[in-house]
Amino acid sequence: RLHMKPGKPTTFATLDSRSFSNDEGEGEKRWAFALPGNPVSALTTASLLVVPCLKRLQGVARSSCGPAELPVTLAAPVSLDAVRPEFHRVALSLRGHAADAPYCVRQPGEIVAASTGVQRSSRLLSMRGAHALACLPERGRARLVAPGATSSLPAGTTVPGLLIAAPPPLVAGAPFLSSACGFEATTPPPPPPIDGVVVAVAIVGGEAPADARA
Numbered sequence: 001r002l003h004m005k006p007g008k009p010t011t012f013a014t015l016d017s018r019s020f021s022n023d024e025g026e027g028e029k030r031w032a033f034a035l036p037g038n039p040v041s042a043l044t045t046a047s048l049l050v051v052p053c054l055k056r057l058q059g060v061a062r063s064s065c066g067p068a069e070l071p072v073t074l075a076a077p078v079s080l081d082a083v084r085p086e087f088h089r090v091a092l093s094l095r096g097h098a099a100d101a102p103y104c105v106r107q108p109g110e111i112v113a114a115s116t117g118v119q120r121s122s123r124l125l126s127m128r129g130a131h132a133l134a135c136l137p138e139r140g141r142a143r144l145v146a147p148g149a150t151s152s153l154p155a156g157t158t159v160p161g162l163l164i165a166a167p168p169p170l171v172a173g174a175p176f177l178s179s180a181c182g183f184e185a186t187t188p189p190p191p192p193p194i195d196g197v198v199v200a201v202a203i204v205g206g207e208a209p210a211d212a213r214a
Contacts, residue, residue: 005084006041006121010034010049038121044087044133047164072113072134072161079152080139087133089116089126092167113161132161 001008011034033050035042052065073095078088090113113134116126136159142149146157153159 002045003084005081005086006038006119007036007045007048007087008084009036009041010045012049036121039124040089040119040126041121043127043164047133048087048162067133067162067164070111070132070161070163071158072111072132074134074153074155074157074159075112075114076155077152078115078134078136080136080142082139085138085141086119086136087162088119088136089130090114090132090134090161091116091129092131092161111161113159131165131167132163135160135162 002010011032013032013034015030015032017028017030031053033045033053035045035050047067052067055065056062072090072092080086093112093114095110095112113132116128116130117123119126136153137145139151142151142153145159146153149157
């Protein structure tokens with residue numbers, strides 16, 4: 001069980017290749033991820049665990065495997081989980097103070113994160129329009145992020161945000177985002193092919209697990 005929300009019931013295992021097929025050579029190993037059954041949990045853990053793993057196997061530098069991180073400012077108060085830190089789905093926008101401000105983002109706190117609504121792991125609509133995961137602490141650590149906070153973080157609190165989708169054009173073109181996170185607005189070239197590696201991702205749901213190989 002992972003100490004995170006959503007995505008607690010996530011499994012990673014190293015299996016003998018014969019677990020997949022009798023045609024595989026004896027002694028060969030395969031890596032397997034078993035992701036939670038709720039759709040938001042599966043998408044979140046895939047973004048944070050599976051995609052970085054695949055990138056690393058493709059030869060991407062370790063420092064570039066995880067989602068790009070940037071500081072975001074909460075647009076409204078957000079309640080915290082009592083026990084687990086949460087990856088809260090948010091939509092990003094720019095807060096400007098002048099006509100050209102959206103193109104001149106220089107300081108953290110000017111990229112605003114608005115919650116996508118109810119954050120139940122079964123509610124796939126919370127992923128609609130989400131550009132990032134706002135990293136929220138559990139209640140016991142709230143005061144470390146916002147002095148005096150207990151069960152929620154007030155509007156205006158700055159927290160880390162992990163990009164899970166292409167941000168809006170104005171955000172993508174912001175110099176702050178490009179320089180701080182190495183994020184480019186243009187589409188990157190496709191990664192090199194994986195040679196001889198099989199990664200199985202099992203989505204564990206109410207019925208028989210689905211087995212996908214890459």
